[in-house]
Amino acid sequence: MSTAVASATPAATTTSVARPTLSRLRDGALLIGPLVVLALSLGYPLALAVSRSFTDRDDNYVGTRTWANAVSEASVQKAFVRTLEVSALSTVGCVVVGTFVAFVLAFIPFSGSSVVVRIIEAVVSLPSFLIPLALGVLFGPVGVVSSSTGHRFTFMSSVFGVVLATVAFYTPFVVRPLLAAFSQFPTAQIDVASSLGARPLRIASRVILPAVWPALAAAASLTFLLTLNEFGIVLFTGAKDVVTLPMLIYTTSIISSDFATAAVLATIQLMLSLSAYLLYRAVVRRFDTTGA
Template identity: 45%
Template structure:
């Protein structure tokens, strides 16, 4: 009723056009700095050096082995990292909320501060931890996909842990106590009471993580593994290393299409979760 009331106040306060005019400036900023560039990326991808419209660039880029490997790497790394984040983030959240220990609050905040750090920090510290001359001296591990996956798990775990922790704080403690008093063992309580409750939050966090890991650039760049080329790395190398704009644009269009697909999925999940979450709050 409140939002409906607001919609009615508009015309009472001024003419009907004015809300549209007010919304224009930020949208102009976005159109000029995001939409227009993205459209040009699309146009550039079908335009060759001489300004002729052609699908030649698409053909050559999509046919190249390096592109196939990049797609494979991107999807594999994003998928594995997301799975890791979901497992680890859920575990962290459950321990911090339901098996608390002295200092668990501080630990939660420490994980949270990771969110404020740049992702390449993780990659940089990994060179000291897992590099040939580092703490663990694992040889070539640093330059493998697995190292990138581990680094992304490290960085993105908070993106799952945070919503899961938030969902757990909405879970009334009485419900766990009642379940236990009815004879359910901790494993059963976890499976039948806790996990279903936080599943929507974990799903939303996981979807966001998948989106962000697909787009992750800093970690891959800083680890600098020559064999681990991902789509964003390909955009970078084609764009500013070899200055082949049309090819870079083709890869970028593929990347955006992939992300947009996931983004729409994420917004759908998230808005539904939001609606249900609103119902849960008294």
């Protein structure tokens, strides 16, 4: 009997050792699979675009000559500044409008507020180009409002029109996080501040906003990241003088067929996006209270 027990023990030990090994192999396969898909679908095109930026229009390697020519062009410099300008103004507009809307929905109850929230959430599911098309029907060069007022309101073809359309589309990205933060805010603090004689504006600025600042900062960073890469709104607004980097990449590659310069611009846009993403992650990590 002791012989049988002794012979069974090594088998049990072998089985217990094999199970963690199989588990590690399975976990490795589950990790490698997505990494391979990402490398082929995302990493390879990005690497190809970056490598193409060191060639000329005939696909000959020229080092940094294409970079020097592209960066020195006034149109590229203007597009770079315009991209940051539109993104910054749009982010500020989204924060201001989104904070106001979230305040009203959270602290000023009214009939139909839940319907308004659903409409705001539904805007995110719409294609971004529908917003400038709708605003163009009203305020475009041949829009309803501009036609009825002698073409006095044609701001849709300007920077203001692009920012307006961008704010209209991306404001829900600020409203929704703030509503979630407001729902966790203890209303007893508002009652205490009100009983001490604080007015609504002071309560909002001194009591409520400091408590939801992490959510607001994260929402603003995410909005800046998204608006930095916006293409459809700028294109369908029809603002010819508003040329951002995504627009310049499109015209350089599709219309001018200068893929080398377009690759330089795409690489610059990529670096901008990565910088904005790192900023977003830094903000989230800075204000993360969950320890994640």
